[in-house]
């Protein structure tokens with residue numbers, strides 16, 4: 001099990017879904033967490049579950065000011081910042097020809113822009129002791145799933161940015177990697193209810209025959225990428241998806 005003692009990590013979207021699993025598991029492994037989310041109720045609840053190690057910041061990740069506030073909160077509360085997980089991402093599913101300007105803005109604002117803002121805000125703190133950034137990609141983007149144009153485009157933009165940052169910031173001992181998960185969260189359960197056929201197709205394509213568990217299958221991969229155990233890994237995409245997409 002990865003030891004994250006002495007680590008201070010910002011997790012965007014850290015109040016629900018995979019983000020909540022990350023907040024819980026990384027704290028269990030010793031890290032102090034700043035969970036940033038627009039969901040105030042869930043955010044307050046998760047902070048209350050472990051007030052010594054988890055603080056909550058209510059904010060919209062698509063605003064650059066939220067990123068700056070999160071970094072300030074980490075330093076003010078825990079004295080430093082050693083890790084950043086860009087997990088939050090909201091988007092709409094519809095055909096390319098029906099995508100509106102607002103639909104593109106939602107996905108790029110909460111996905112790509114937010115990832116960039118948090119990376120830029122975190123950099124001055126991360127260079128102080130070296131650090132790790134974990135961004136989130138998606139198999140839907142790698143495969144080009146129908147109905148997911150704005151989501152897929154923003155996710156692949158995040159992967160491109162991550163590779164450039166991995167190369168630019170290697171000299172600062174800052175590692176940047178991407179995790180591409182497949183997990184049965186509340187959000188996926190809602191998607192399953194709305195598009196049951198798409199869900200069946202998706203579940204049947206998983207070589208390990210199931211959607212992942214956020215705490216047991218996804219959070220440990222993120223913990224690994226934040227820990228010293230992965231000190232020689234940067235610029236990579238790790239597929240935590242039961243073997244669905246096999247990168248070469």
Ligand SMILES: NC(=O)c1ccc[n+]([C@@H]2O[C@H](COP(=O)([O-])OP(=O)(O)OC[C@H]3O[C@@H](n4cnc5c(N)ncnc54)[C@H](O)[C@@H]3O)[C@@H](O)[C@H]2O)c1
Nearest residue numbers: 013016017018037038060061087088089136138182183187
């Ligand atoms: N669940 C999966 O199987 C799956 C598959 C591929 C990729 N992903 C990626 O993994 C990450 C987490 O997915 P999830 O299923 O847990 O998502 P989710 O929608 O269940 O949770 C996302 C969290 O982000 C928060 N959030 C949304 N918009 C926000 C905003 N503007 N500002 C602040 N917080 C905001 C939500 O309140 C929520 O707590 C995302 O990047 C997603 O694209 C998930």
